[in-house]
Amino acid sequence: MSESTTDRDPDPDAEAASITYDGTGVSPLAGVGTAAWYDPGADASLDDPPAPETVDPDAERERFEDARERATTELERERERTAERVGEEEAAVFDAHRQFLDDPQIIDGVEAAIDEGLPAAHAVRRAFEDPISQFEGMDGRMAERADDLRDVRDRLVRLLTDGDRVDLSSLPDGTVLLAERLTPSDTAQLDPDRVAGFATKLGGRTSHAAIFARSIGLPAVVGVGDDLEEIADDEPVFVDGDAGAVTVDPTADQRERANAGRGVEVREERVTTADGEPIEVAANVGTLAELEGAIRQGADGIGLFRTEFLFLDRESPPDEAEQIEAYREALAAFPEGRVVVRTLDVGGDKPIPYLDMPDPENPFLGERGIRRSLGPDADLFETQLRALLRANAAEPGTLSVMFPMVATVSELEAALETVASVADDLASEGLDHEVPELGVMIETPSAALTAEALAERVDFLSIGTNDLTQYVMAAARENDRVAELHDPCEPAVLRAIERTVAAGQAGDAWVGMCGEMAGDPDLTDLLVGLGLDELSMSAVTIPDVKANIAAVETAAAETLADDATDAAASAAVRDRVAKRDRSHSRDSNPDSDSDADPDSDSETP
Ligand code: PEP
Ligand code: MG
Numbered sequence: 001m002s003e004s005t006t007d008r009d010p011d012p013d014a015e016a017a018s019i020t021y022d023g024t025g026v027s028p029l030a031g032v033g034t035a036a037w038y039d040p041g042a043d044a045s046l047d048d049p050p051a052p053e054t055v056d057p058d059a060e061r062e063r064f065e066d067a068r069e070r071a072t073t074e075l076e077r078e079r080e081r082t083a084e085r086v087g088e089e090e091a092a093v094f095d096a097h098r099q100f101l102d103d104p105q106i107i108d109g110v111e112a113a114i115d116e117g118l119p120a121a122h123a124v125r126r127a128f129e130d131p132i133s134q135f136e137g138m139d140g141r142m143a144e145r146a147d148d149l150r151d152v153r154d155r156l157v158r159l160l161t162d163g164d165r166v167d168l169s170s171l172p173d174g175t176v177l178l179a180e181r182l183t184p185s186d187t188a189q190l191d192p193d194r195v196a197g198f199a200t201k202l203g204g205r206t207s208h209a210a211i212f213a214r215s216i217g218l219p220a221v222v223g224v225g226d227d228l229e230e231i232a233d234d235e236p237v238f239v240d241g242d243a244g245a246v247t248v249d250p251t252a253d254q255r256e257r258a259n260a261g262r263g264v265e266v267r268e269e270r271v272t273t274a275d276g277e278p279i280e281v282a283a284n285v286g287t288l289a290e291l292e293g294a295i296r297q298g299a300d301g302i303g304l305f306r307t308e309f310l311f312l313d314r315e316s317p318p319d320e321a322e323q324i325e326a327y328r329e330a331l332a333a334f335p336e337g338r339v340v341v342r343t344l345d346v347g348g349d350k351p352i353p354y355l356d357m358p359d360p361e362n363p364f365l366g367e368r369g370i371r372r373s374l375g376p377d378a379d380l381f382e383t384q385l386r387a388l389l390r391a392n393a394a395e396p397g398t399l400s401v402m403f404p405m406v407a408t409v410s411e412l413e414a415a416l417e418t419v420a421s422v423a424d425d426l427a428s429e430g431l432d433h434e435v436p437e438l439g440v441m442i443e444t445p446s447a448a449l450t451a452e453a454l455a456e457r458v459d460f461l462s463i464g465t466n467d468l469t470q471y472v473m474a475a476a477r478e479n480d481r482v483a484e485l486h487d488p489c490e491p492a493v494l495r496a497i498e499r500t501v502a503a504g505q506a507g508d509a510w511v512g513m514c515g516e517m518a519g520d521p522d523l524t525d526l527l528v529g530l531g532l533d534e535l536s537m538s539a540v541t542i543p544d545v546k547a548n549i550a551a552v553e554t555a556a557a558e559t560l561a562d563d564a565t566d567a568a569a570s571a572a573v574r575d576r577v578a579k580r581d582r583s584h585s586r587d588s589n590p591d592s593d594s595d596a597d598p599d600s601d602s603e604t605p
Contacts, residue, residue, distance in 0.1 A: 052117020087289020301337025303536020369405025465515025
């Protein structure tokens with residue numbers, strides 16, 4: 001992943017040379033500031049343990065107990081603070097830390113190491129080694145639990161060695177924090193008004209640090225690799241969370257970009273294309289804390305609420321009451337806008353510890369999404385549907401429910417039957433309610449190839465290009481080695497999209513897109529030309545996409561889409577996209593009114 005590209009100017013009198021390090025961008029935000037390394041785990045005094053006979057095990061046990069108590073108090077404080085600043089779901093990670101702190105196996109491990117003659121801090125380090133490497137050997141989100149364990153270990157070691165905690169909440173203004181990795185507690189302390197951004201050697205887009213950075217609007221790049229160490233404290237650094245790059249000695253252009261902020265006007269109103277075609281622009285959210293950002297960026301509604309985040313990082317699933325509250329909060333945030341809630345999509349890269357999930361070799365081709373909801377998680381599915389229908393009764397009119405990973409018409413029919421039976425049960429319990437709009441995600445090649453039959457049975461289709469691309473191209477979405485193939489601009493993927501839109505139109509179902517492709521501002525014209533009614537994306541890209549929609553002429557976009565779907569390779573598609581004809585569009589005519597006409601909004605796509 002880490003690959004540094006140098007951009008040195010041969011002229012010594014010219015502007016300072018820039019060196020760029022590549023990693024994974026976390027959000028389309030850029031920041032410039034001064035590098036500061038953060039190394040919470042470093043404590044040289046732990047290298048050589050003293051001779052065992054000089055250690056008093058009783059005293060060390062007491063010190064360990066005392067450190068555990070102080071750690072508990074700190075975690076409670078940090079939980080409270082995170083719940084206020086970021087959100088309840090993110091705060092729940094500190095509950096997981098409490099559980100590790102109270103884990104009898106870990107406590108026994110520490111005490112056994114003390115009995116062998118190690119002082120408490122050394123014993124803590126030793127006792128955490130095995131559990132950390134066990135989690136590191138797992139896939140996806142489970143691997144990230146290793147971060148949580150390290151966080152708990154470092155907290156205990158710090159308390160035992162009286163090490164000063166670096167106060168991340170009061171870093172000097174304009175700090176760009178560099179670290180091997182950041183834990184959830186580290187990231188939750190960062191103040192986006194003071195910190196210009198961060199870059200880490202390790203971590204991926206779904207690491208907690210990345211999720212927090214997106215939620216609080218911090219420029220961040222993760223997974224840069226060991227080359228990041230070449231950057232020294234106090235060097236001026238540009239963090240480009242969009243391109244996934246960290247540049248030392250930023251150019252004047254980069255500084256200007258960072259200081260200009262996003263520079264894109266937020267349009268709270270709905271937009272139409274330049275020739276008046278309405279397109280709904282919605283936000284993808286995983287946590288309730290992201291709702292506020294979605295409103296701030298001008299989302300018309302929520303196009304994808306990934307409900308699995310309500311189920312992660314906890315010991316048991318949320319019950320019906322807890323889910324009703326969460327869904328009501330999402331509905332209340334957009335009283336006028338559609339809120340599309342996706343039923344539980346676990347399996348694949350999202351294992352859940354308290355569910356019985358065998359670990360097959362190809363989890364992405366195994367029990368995922370609706371396959372689990374119609375199989376081992378049938379009870380959870382019913383509870384979730386009850387909660388959704390009850391939330392809809394309380395905040396009526398804007399809920400839509402969609403099913404993930406559908407591959408066959410019979411799966412969809414079974415899901416619809418479950419909705420109907422839950423709806424009947426609620427009615428017979430005396431609940432006065434209506435069944436919400438229902439839809440299906442198009443994420444498998446089989447769903448795209450049978451989209452006509454699916455569209456006839458639902459109100460809408462939403463294309464999940466992240467999975468659709470991985471399955472059409474047989475290229476795993478998280479495997480760097482095949483990243484080039486995981487390209488939604490591959491003609492095969494575009495043809496699957498084209499087919500789905502045509503099927504939706506024939507079946508009178510609106511068609512949206514909630515995969516990452518929808519939020520790529522370079523592709524807005526192409527997606528308009530393909531005929532999508534709705535685009536749903538990370539909130540930060542909404543202003544760019546709305547601006548692009550307002551500038552596009554449908555006829556030109558359709559020509560572009562025809563050319564693109566006829567192309568033989570993604571390179572040719574991107575080339576055509578780059579040369580798209582905007583000669584008739586409003587952004588090429590600065591005198592024209594570039595605001596969309598709010599009166600021409602349609603209620604639904
Ligand atoms: C998708 O697959 O495109 C999608 C939106 O779902 P997720 O990324 O949650 O799998
Ligand atoms: Mg998906």
